[in-house]
Amino acid sequence: MAAFLMAVFFASMTDREVSALTERMVASGETIDLSSVPGVKVDKHSTGGVGDKTSLIAAPLAAAAGVVVPMISGRALGHTGGTLDKLESIPGFRTNLTVDEFRAQLAKLKLAFMGQTPQVAPADGKLYALRDSTATVESIPLIASSIMSKKLAEGMDALVLDVKVGSGAFMKRQVDARRLAQMMVGIGRRLDKRVQALITDMNQPLGFAIGNALEVMEVSQTLQNAGPTDLTRLSLELAARMIYLGKVAPTLEEARELAQKKLLDGSGYRKFKEVIAAQGGNPQVLDRFELLPNATGAREITSPRAGYISAIDAAYIGQASSMIGAGRDMKEDAIDPAVGVILEVKIGQKVDAGGVLCRLYYTNDANVEEAAQLVEDAFRISGSAPEERELILEVVG
Amino acid sequence: MAAFLMAVFFASMTDREVSALTERMVASGETIDLSSVPGVKVDKHSTGGVGDKTSLIAAPLAAAAGVVVPMISGRALGHTGGTLDKLESIPGFRTNLTVDEFRAQLAKLKLAFMGQTPQVAPADGKLYALRDSTATVESIPLIASSIMSKKLAEGMDALVLDVKVGSGAFMKRQVDARRLAQMMVGIGRRLDKRVQALITDMNQPLGFAIGNALEVMEVSQTLQNAGPTDLTRLSLELAARMIYLGKVAPTLEEARELAQKKLLDGSGYRKFKEVIAAQGGNPQVLDRFELLPNATGAREITSPRAGYISAIDAAYIGQASSMIGAGRDMKEDAIDPAVGVILEVKIGQKVDAGGVLCRLYYTNDANVEEAAQLVEDAFRISGSAPEERELILEVVG
Numbered sequence: 001m002a003a004f005l006m007a008v009f010f011a012s013m014t015d016r017e018v019s020a021l022t023e024r025m026v027a028s029g030e031t032i033d034l035s036s037v038p039g040v041k042v043d044k045h046s047t048g049g050v051g052d053k054t055s056l057i058a059a060p061l062a063a064a065a066g067v068v069v070p071m072i073s074g075r076a077l078g079h080t081g082g083t084l085d086k087l088e089s090i091p092g093f094r095t096n097l098t099v100d101e102f103r104a105q106l107a108k109l110k111l112a113f114m115g116q117t118p119q120v121a122p123a124d125g126k127l128y129a130l131r132d133s134t135a136t137v138e139s140i141p142l143i144a145s146s147i148m149s150k151k152l153a154e155g156m157d158a159l160v161l162d163v164k165v166g167s168g169a170f171m172k173r174q175v176d177a178r179r180l181a182q183m184m185v186g187i188g189r190r191l192d193k194r195v196q197a198l199i200t201d202m203n204q205p206l207g208f209a210i211g212n213a214l215e216v217m218e219v220s221q222t223l224q225n226a227g228p229t230d231l232t233r234l235s236l237e238l239a240a241r242m243i244y245l246g247k248v249a250p251t252l253e254e255a256r257e258l259a260q261k262k263l264l265d266g267s268g269y270r271k272f273k274e275v276i277a278a279q280g281g282n283p284q285v286l287d288r289f290e291l292l293p294n295a296t297g298a299r300e301i302t303s304p305r306a307g308y309i310s311a312i313d314a315a316y317i318g319q320a321s322s323m324i325g326a327g328r329d330m331k332e333d334a335i336d337p338a339v340g341v342i343l344e345v346k347i348g349q350k351v352d353a354g355g356v357l358c359r360l361y362y363t364n365d366a367n368v369e370e371a372a373q374l375v376e377d378a379f380r381i382s383g384s385a386p387e388e389r390e391l392i393l394e395v396v397g
Numbered sequence: 398m399a400a401f402l403m404a405v406f407f408a409s410m411t412d413r414e415v416s417a418l419t420e421r422m423v424a425s426g427e428t429i430d431l432s433s434v435p436g437v438k439v440d441k442h443s444t445g446g447v448g449d450k451t452s453l454i455a456a457p458l459a460a461a462a463g464v465v466v467p468m469i470s471g472r473a474l475g476h477t478g479g480t481l482d483k484l485e486s487i488p489g490f491r492t493n494l495t496v497d498e499f500r501a502q503l504a505k506l507k508l509a510f511m512g513q514t515p516q517v518a519p520a521d522g523k524l525y526a527l528r529d530s531t532a533t534v535e536s537i538p539l540i541a542s543s544i545m546s547k548k549l550a551e552g553m554d555a556l557v558l559d560v561k562v563g564s565g566a567f568m569k570r571q572v573d574a575r576r577l578a579q580m581m582v583g584i585g586r587r588l589d590k591r592v593q594a595l596i597t598d599m600n601q602p603l604g605f606a607i608g609n610a611l612e613v614m615e616v617s618q619t620l621q622n623a624g625p626t627d628l629t630r631l632s633l634e635l636a637a638r639m640i641y642l643g644k645v646a647p648t649l650e651e652a653r654e655l656a657q658k659k660l661l662d663g664s665g666y667r668k669f670k671e672v673i674a675a676q677g678g679n680p681q682v683l684d685r686f687e688l689l690p691n692a693t694g695a696r697e698i699t700s701p702r703a704g705y706i707s708a709i710d711a712a713y714i715g716q717a718s719s720m721i722g723a724g725r726d727m728k729e730d731a732i733d734p735a736v737g738v739i740l741e742v743k744i745g746q747k748v749d750a751g752g753v754l755c756r757l758y759y760t761n762d763a764n765v766e767e768a769a770q771l772v773e774d775a776f777r778i779s780g781s782a783p784e785e786r787e788l789i790l791e792v793v794g
Contacts, residue, residue: 002400
């Protein structure tokens with residue numbers, strides 16, 4: 001198997017091969033049967049970014065529009081965050097639902113969040129361990145089959161993928177992101193699932209907040225239409241694709257209008273509150289941020305000179321955030337829900353010498369110096385305004 | 398390790414890397430210390446061919462000229478023959494010498510033959526098993542390190558390599574044979590051993606005889622200067638290179654003259670007889686072929702039409718010969734020393750319709766039909782004479 005992984009790393013796989021591998025991975029364990037839940041089940045998956053809290057926005061919007069959204073999510077690892085960790089920063093929130101509870105909540109509220117169970121696609125976990133020890137984690141067909149095997153085992157009918165590309169993403173080059181997206185869409189097509197993928201920029205963090213409770217606060221603001229432009233825009237587009245694939249709207253244009261409507265009339269926001277309450281959390285946290293874990297220390301990072309922000313290395317920001325406790329290096333590490341980074345500027349903005357670039361929020365002094373240095377290094381200040389960059393680069397499928 | 402082999406298969410290795418691997422393989426087991434034997438120790442190794450009995454000719458010629466030749470050889474596998482099996486067709490011949498016996502005979506006769514011991518480069522055996530099960534046997538750096546680790550562990554000072562290329566060889570393309578030769582010469586250079594490699598044609602069997610006792614007969618004829626031209630020519634060149642690397646002659650030209658002299662004056666022939674006697678065999682077999690195992694059945698393969706022999710697929714001939722018992726598919730298979738094939742024609746010769754192409758010698762009817770068909774398929778008859786082909790294509794090192 002180790003030799004097989006290395007052969008795939010060098011020789012890649014055809015669409016037929018990667019589909020066959022994915023099917024065998026699905027068949028290695030249990031599958032979740034959601035056929036008793038009425039409606040088209042549409043899942044959403046991101047390949048992992050920094051400050052990427054779109055699942056917590058797009059899923060309530062799509063569910064509010066009538067799509068059934070079975071959200072089976074992962075945890076933070078390395079410099080990227082995890083939806084489960086963000087949700088668990090809400091006091092009382094339970095992600096370890098049983099499959100029966102998950103199904104019942106989906107039937108009732110159309111949206112439920114849970115973690116992956118070890119019974120789903122167990123071959124993936126074993127292969128991942130072997131990929132890790134053979135340095136083949138980065139192989140595109142192995143990434144594609146890993147993601148798709150879990151999604152396919154989880155009972156979805158359609159899937160919206162957000163394939164991140166850039167310094168803060170696993171895929172650094174758009175050509176690789178495209179190939180990954182094409183492979184995943186191809187696997188879906190061969191197995192009769194509707195799959196669309198957005199390729200989106202991860203050269204700077206998404207939104208302003210990085211860190212679990214900090215991101216929940218930003219989700220709340222965004223669901224009340226007071227969030228960052230980039231985060232709002234991407235979340236709406238993802239929700240629209242989910243609504244379209246979920247056949248709630250006949251055209252993508254109508255789906256976009258519906259997603260927008262669910263944002264503006266507050267029904268996405270109310271949906272998220274209902275789900276928080278249903279899963280044991282306190283929905284009040286979305287209005288009263290003091291009910292969320294709060295950091296005890298803060299530190300400003302200022303600009304050494306005046307100019308335009310031309311780059312914010314998302315990987316550096318993610319690493320710094322992880323270093324002070326927001327993420328984990330190893331699966332077993334504990335995380336600190338309160339800590340993280342709040343950006344004060346985004347790419348293209350003007351900054352004065354001594355102007356605040358971002359703030360680090362921490363509860364423990366350890367690593368703060370190092371994290372601050374890393375964050376400072378993440379910003380590049382130029383004399384002229386950088387070219388504007390597209391957020392949504394491509395659609396595949 | 399499986400992943401490593403596959404990575405090497407796809408990405409190859411630099412000279413420095415393959416040398417480091419080879420050194421570690423040598424260090425995985427015991428090494429044979431021949432420093433007590435006076436003189437430069439020169440070994441000879443072939444990558445494996447069909448009808449390739451040059452070791453049994455070049456080694457006695459070189460030893461007769463004064464070179465110390467510690468011949469540690471292998472067995473037949475697949476369609477290629479093995480020196481040990483050929484020697485063991487001589488009644489009484491012992492190849493399982495102890496290292497002490499080997500050393501003593503080298504000191505006395507300058508030539509001794511023995512098999513590889515499992516204590517030498519044991520990593521090679523384990524790697525080979527893993528290469529076999531991961532389909533990475535054909536990787537050039539893995540072949541180079543396998544050959545060189547065994548040779549380096551066996552106490553040689555210099556090495557003459559015969560890298561076969563063509564339909565009957567492991568390497569089908571000259572560019573691959575060259576790369577293999579260059580890698581092995583490079584490994585030798587890094588470890589302070591003089592290594593030269595000939596790249597030689599294996600698009601037809603070497604000489605006329607294929608099969609163990611049949612080849613010993615042809616060796617005897619060749620050492621009496623009555624052998625096939627191609628076999629004589631290559632054996633003399635290999636002996637000359639051994640004499641030159643063994644510093645018995647100061648120039649290659651003088652080494653060639655010396656090898657020729659040792660052939661013509663019969664001292665190579667006498668040396669081989671001495672060695673046979675010293676290792677328990679009956680030296681009379683070289684004069685009286687009826688003392689060697691003889692086949693009981695023979696079958697002629699004739700030409701379906703008149704024309705020129707334009708190809709004799711050496712792999713087919715080797716397979717056919719192996720099929721009737723001259724070789725083995727699995728390491729554990731027994732072989733029949735008497736059987737094999739004697740060619741009556743070589744590439745470029747004219748043949749009449751119904752003219753004999755070769756004879757199959759067998760002791761057991763099983764597989765004879767199939768082998769005969771394979772042998773027949775090995776010959777290509779054309780209307781015009783083929784271009785003449787070089788036997789020695791290149792020298793590396």
